[in-house]
Amino acid sequence: MKRLFFFITALIVCMFTVNAQHQLTGTVTDSADGSPVPYATSALLHPDSSVIKGAVTNLEGIFVIENIAAGNYLLQVSFIGYEKVFLTVNVPAQSDLGEIFLSEDVNLLGEVVVTGRRALVVQQLDRIVVNVSGNIITSGLSVQDVLKQLPGLVVDQNGSVSLNGRPATVYIDGRPTRLPAEQVAQMLTGMMGDVVDRVELIDNPSSRYEAGMSNAIVNIRLKRDASLGINGSVQAGIGFTDFDIASRSGFNLNYRSKKINVFSNYGYYSTPDYTSIYQKRNFGSMIPVTYDQNTQWDSKSSRHTLRAGGDWFITPKQTIGFLFNGTHSNSKGDIIAQADISQTGSSIIDSTERSDSRLGSTFSSQMYNLNYRLTGDKDETLTVDADYGRVYADNWQDMRRRYYNAEGSEQRLSTEFQYSGPRKIDILSLKADFVKPFSEKSNLEAGFKTGQTGTDNEILYENRINGLWEVDNNQSNQFKYTEKISAVYTIYSHKFGKFSAMAGLRAEHTSINGESPTMDTTFTRSYPGLFPSAYLQYQISERQGLNLSYSRKINRPDFSQLNPFRIYADPFTFASGNPDLNPQYINTIALRYNIRDYSANLSYTGTNDVIHRDFVQNDEDQTLSVIPKNTGKSQDLNLSIYVPIPIVKWYSLNVFTNASYCTVDARLSGERFQKKYIKAYTGLQHAFTLLPTLRANMQMMWYKPGWWGTFQVDDVLTMNAQIEKTFFDKRLSLSLSCNDIFNSVKYSGKIMFGNINQIMNEHPNQRQTMLTARYSFGSQQIRGARSRSVGIEDEMGRTQ
Numbered sequence: 001m002k003r004l005f006f007f008i009t010a011l012i013v014c015m016f017t018v019n020a021q022h023q024l025t026g027t028v029t030d031s032a033d034g035s036p037v038p039y040a041t042s043a044l045l046h047p048d049s050s051v052i053k054g055a056v057t058n059l060e061g062i063f064v065i066e067n068i069a070a071g072n073y074l075l076q077v078s079f080i081g082y083e084k085v086f087l088t089v090n091v092p093a094q095s096d097l098g099e100i101f102l103s104e105d106v107n108l109l110g111e112v113v114v115t116g117r118r119a120l121v122v123q124q125l126d127r128i129v130v131n132v133s134g135n136i137i138t139s140g141l142s143v144q145d146v147l148k149q150l151p152g153l154v155v156d157q158n159g160s161v162s163l164n165g166r167p168a169t170v171y172i173d174g175r176p177t178r179l180p181a182e183q184v185a186q187m188l189t190g191m192m193g194d195v196v197d198r199v200e201l202i203d204n205p206s207s208r209y210e211a212g213m214s215n216a217i218v219n220i221r222l223k224r225d226a227s228l229g230i231n232g233s234v235q236a237g238i239g240f241t242d243f244d245i246a247s248r249s250g251f252n253l254n255y256r257s258k259k260i261n262v263f264s265n266y267g268y269y270s271t272p273d274y275t276s277i278y279q280k281r282n283f284g285s286m287i288p289v290t291y292d293q294n295t296q297w298d299s300k301s302s303r304h305t306l307r308a309g310g311d312w313f314i315t316p317k318q319t320i321g322f323l324f325n326g327t328h329s330n331s332k333g334d335i336i337a338q339a340d341i342s343q344t345g346s347s348i349i350d351s352t353e354r355s356d357s358r359l360g361s362t363f364s365s366q367m368y369n370l371n372y373r374l375t376g377d378k379d380e381t382l383t384v385d386a387d388y389g390r391v392y393a394d395n396w397q398d399m400r401r402r403y404y405n406a407e408g409s410e411q412r413l414s415t416e417f418q419y420s421g422p423r424k425i426d427i428l429s430l431k432a433d434f435v436k437p438f439s440e441k442s443n444l445e446a447g448f449k450t451g452q453t454g455t456d457n458e459i460l461y462e463n464r465i466n467g468l469w470e471v472d473n474n475q476s477n478q479f480k481y482t483e484k485i486s487a488v489y490t491i492y493s494h495k496f497g498k499f500s501a502m503a504g505l506r507a508e509h510t511s512i513n514g515e516s517p518t519m520d521t522t523f524t525r526s527y528p529g530l531f532p533s534a535y536l537q538y539q540i541s542e543r544q545g546l547n548l549s550y551s552r553k554i555n556r557p558d559f560s561q562l563n564p565f566r567i568y569a570d571p572f573t574f575a576s577g578n579p580d581l582n583p584q585y586i587n588t589i590a591l592r593y594n595i596r597d598y599s600a601n602l603s604y605t606g607t608n609d610v611i612h613r614d615f616v617q618n619d620e621d622q623t624l625s626v627i628p629k630n631t632g633k634s635q636d637l638n639l640s641i642y643v644p645i646p647i648v649k650w651y652s653l654n655v656f657t658n659a660s661y662c663t664v665d666a667r668l669s670g671e672r673f674q675k676k677y678i679k680a681y682t683g684l685q686h687a688f689t690l691l692p693t694l695r696a697n698m699q700m701m702w703y704k705p706g707w708w709g710t711f712q713v714d715d716v717l718t719m720n721a722q723i724e725k726t727f728f729d730k731r732l733s734l735s736l737s738c739n740d741i742f743n744s745v746k747y748s749g750k751i752m753f754g755n756i757n758q759i760m761n762e763h764p765n766q767r768q769t770m771l772t773a774r775y776s777f778g779s780q781q782i783r784g785a786r787s788r789s790v791g792i793e794d795e796m797g798r799t800q
Contacts, residue, residue: 021438022068024089025379028061028098035133036061037102037195040079044068060124064440077102095379121151121642123545123594125493125500125537127202127219128152134299143220143409145737146196148720149685149699151599151642151656153201153218153800155548163216163599164203164640165679166588167659171219172307195222195233195252195265203601204549204590207489207504208433208445211531211554228779230255237772240766243745244300248772262310269628270302273333274765281572282757285619288344291572299333299359309369317376323369332360337571351411352404355571366390381435387451389427401571416464417472419566424456425559441495445504448488455481457563473518477562479579480515483556491533497553502535514579516561523579529554547592557581557611561628575613575626581632584609603641610634612709614668617756624756631673632666633711637671654685668710669754679706693730696723710756713749718742718766731776736769743767 024044028037042063043054052073055063068091075097078084082102087095107304122129130150148155152164161168170184209217232253239246250267277295282288309323335357339350367389374382393610398418405411429451436444461475491504512525533551540546563577590603612631617624636662645653659680666673681703688696698721705713722737745766750759 010487016505022070022092022095023379024065024075024091024095024097027099028057028063028076028079029099029101030082031101031103035131036081037079039075040102040627042656043078044077044140045074045076045388066440083507092377095377096375120136121594121599121644122545123592123595123599125502125535125547126204126206126382126549127200128592128594128599130199130201131197133197139217143193143196144724145720145739146193147188147199147218147220148701149697150199150201151654152203152601152640154220154658154681154683154701154703161218163201163218164603165636165638165681166203166216166603166605168216169213171217173222174219180635188314196220199608203592203603204551204588205553206491206533206535206551207531208447208504209490209507210449211314211508211529211552212485212556213553231776232778233774233776235772235774237770239271239768239770241272241274241768243274245296246271246768246770248770259313260310261313262308264306264308264548266307267305268303270300271475271768273297273301276763276765278761280759281622282344282625283617283622284755284757285622288573289350290342290344290778291339292342293337293572295335295337297333297335299331301329301331303327303329317374317375319371321369321373323367323371325367326365328362330362330365331362332358334358338574342511349406351406352408353401353571354404355399355401357397357399357568359395362393362423364392370481377439382432383434384432385430387427387429387431389425391425391427394420394422395567397568399568399571417462419459419461419475421457421459421563421567423458423560423563425453427451427453435794443493444492446489448486450486451484453481453483453559455479455559455563457481457775459564459566461566477516477518480517481562481579481711482513482561484511485509498539500535500537500539502533504533506531506533510556516579544595545593547590547594549590549592551588553586553588554583555586555607555611556583557628571624572622573624578628581611581628582609583612584630597642597644599642601638601639603638603640605636605638607634610664612665612666612668615710615751615753615756616669617754619755621798624758629668631668632664634666635663637661650689652687654687655683656685657682662706664707666709669753669756673710673753675707677706678704680704693726694724708749708757710753711749711751713747716745716747718745733774735772735774737772738767738769740766740768 026042028042029035030037036057038057038061040057040063041054042057042065044052044065046052053065053068055065057063070091072088072090075087075089076084077100078088079102085100087097087100128151132146132150136162136580144155146162147153152324153168154162161170171189188417197461198221200217202219202222205213205217226277230253232251234251235249237248239248246269248267248269250265252263252265254263255261275297277293277297279291279293279295281291281293283291306326307324309321313319335355337357338354339353341351341353342349368387370386373383376382396419398416400416402410402414402415403412429449431447431449431451433447434445457479459475459477459479461472462469463472464470481747485508487506487508489504489506491502493500493502493503507528507530509528510526511522514523515521531552531554533549535547535549537545537547561577561581562579564579566574566576568574584607586605586607588603588605589602592599592601593614594600609630610632611628613626614629614631615624615626638658640655640658643655645655647653657680659678662675662679664675681701683702684700686698686700688698690696691728698719700719701717703716705716705732707713717799719741720737720739721741722735724733724735726733743765745764747762747764748760751757
């Protein structure tokens with residue numbers, strides 16, 4: 001591993017000295033909305049305006065003119081419907097022109113009505129790009145709501161995102177959010193949807209990404225504007241649920257000069273949560289008993305998110321930047337649970353147990369990133385990132401249980417316990433990435449990363465005895481965990497004719513140390529790994545392509561999954577972590593076909609050492625525990641199809657459907673569990689353009705989960721809708737949205753496995769109507785912050 005590390009480092013240094021032909025590159029952008037202009041013509045001219053050579057921009061608006069002799073030239077950039085742009089350039093001093101902005105030709109527009117817009121879906125070698133701006137309603141919606149409208153994406157009730165049937169990690173401008181799914185949902189809920197330009201859907205990430213990033217990637221690209229100055233927007237909204245009031249507010253601010261760019265984004269969101277749960281459980285003790293249990297969970301949470309940073313353009317080829325991402329949330333609530341106990345098969349209630357709980361949680365995270373970027377004379381780029389992350393979380397609960405006989409009188413003294421579980425996580429990382437373009441058709445990347453994560457968890461469990469709190473040493477504990485990961489990678493891509501190919505290899509070494517001072521136990525682990533990736537794309541025609549990809553990944557357990565901390569849902573049900581978990585390894589092969597905006601994706605995923613939630617029932621004390629375990633292996637064969645259907649000029653329908661044939665061979669609850677089943681999802685998005693300033697969307701979604709481990713889950717059906725009206729040249733927007741219009745989201749299912757015989761119905765009461773106002777101020781043509789990645793994406797994502 002050390003030799004490979006030094007080899008890659010030496011390779012990075014050496015490649016900076018490699019000579020290449022002079023070339024000229026740039027990115028052609030629409031000055032109105034910051035979108036790329038594909039198929040624009042760039043012509044290199046002599047001073048007398050005679051043409052030397054030229055190029056056409058690709059789908060990202062990028063052109064490359066190769067094999068240019070040193071000297072002064074005139075560059076002409078043009079596209080139908082835009083005014084021509086002329087630039088004086090010197091080669092090689094100006095090898096990268098950056099963004100070149102085209103403005104609409106107002107004279108031409110007086111004669112021609114332009115009705116086209118960017119294609120909604122564009123296929124690239126390793127990703128699908130969805131051009132949100134101009135195609136989907138975003139004003140008045142949160143980014144979280146916008147994601148629900150995209151092809152292949154499913155956002156569940158907890159905020160978890162999946163892409164084409166695979167769990168997905170959310171990135172923003174190439175930077176991973178590095179937060180648990182719930183916290184990512186909170187952040188995206190606090191961000192305004194109309195800052196989104198496009199979303200990149202990467203269902204099979206390459207070796208460029210950390211091997212621990214085994215999920216698909218959803219990269220949200222924010223709008224980039226065109227000139228210097230200041231701009232921003234403010235937003236406020238109020239919402240109503242069936243039980244309480246919700247609110248949201250936030251702002252965006254961006255300032256850019258020739259030398260610096262500073263930006264900030266803040267969001268606040270407050271929402272109530274009211275969930276009702278019914279469970280029926282059978283316990284096969286000496287005298288079989290049945291519990292009929294009703295639970296009411298009432299809570300309210302508030303969330304603050306802040307993203308801020310800046311860039312200093314030291315020279316045209318050197319930039320240093322700073323980025324801060326922070327979030328803070330609080331949640332408090334009450335759980336009331338009542339279980340009527342009877343002998344199995346009898347309708348006569350023998351006794352009743354009632355529990356009243358108060359619970360709460362605090363979550364706070366800060367991520368600091370220092371970034372340096374250098375561009376060489378031959379268009380080489382070196383990027384270095386130093387990162388530090390800090391997470392603090394605390395969960396607490398106080399539960400009191402009362403016991404009644406059949407007549408309703410208390411039959412014995414009540415019991416009460418409380419616990420708290422503060423958790424601290426510190427993350428350090430250093431990484432470097434180098435890119436060497438040999439020509440327009442070939443490219444080499446290489447890089448390394450080293451990092452360390454340390455966690456400290458404390459569990460304090462107390463029982464109330466004779467009016468005093470006494471520590472329960474059998475359930476209290478302290479757990480410390482340190483993880484070190486070192487990695488190197490290299491990727492080579494090449495284009496030949498209609499074919500494009502990319503191959504990469506990533507090597508990682510992981511070492512782990514765990515310690516429980518309370519239990520006086522320690523454990524250590526160390527394992528290397530090689531993680532290849534490969535892509536092959538055939539561009540059949542301008543709007544038709546075929547893509548084949550492969551990757552191997554590792555899925556390390558979340559830090560909470562390693563922590564043996566107990567969280568009680570009710571007196572009879574609790575969940576805890578497992579410090580003995582091993583990572584799971586995932587191999588994925590995907591075949592994607594697209595023609596125009598239509599696409600189909602067929603993939604196979606095989607997973608070893610699958611981490612499942614194992615439900616274990618104790619018939620003697622009538623409890624059910626949920627513990628993550630390595631249970632066996634699984635295989636998924638998935639087919640996803642996206643079809644946009646333009647019905648009439650003012651109405652279009654987008655159809656997305658996803659179906660997976662799944663097989664599981666695992667050992668759960670001490671027994672072998674084998675299952676073959678189908679899970680499926682279908683979404684219909686209706687888009688209406690009622691007036692130039694009045695638009696509406698409606699989404700209908702049907703989801704068939706199939707199985708979650710040994711838990712068989714019934715179908716789910718829901719509908720959302722939004723309507724938006726803009727005023728004052730679109731500076732002011734008013735929107736009205738409603739999620740789960742018919743309050744139909746309910747999760748029902750059963751477990752019939754081993755000694756577990758249980759049915760459950762959960763109704764999260766998600767219906768919410770939100771009225772939102774947003775106002776934009778300042779210049780609407782300010783260039784946004786540059787995109788860059790950071791080095792602790794995997795670790796921060798595992799802090800949930």
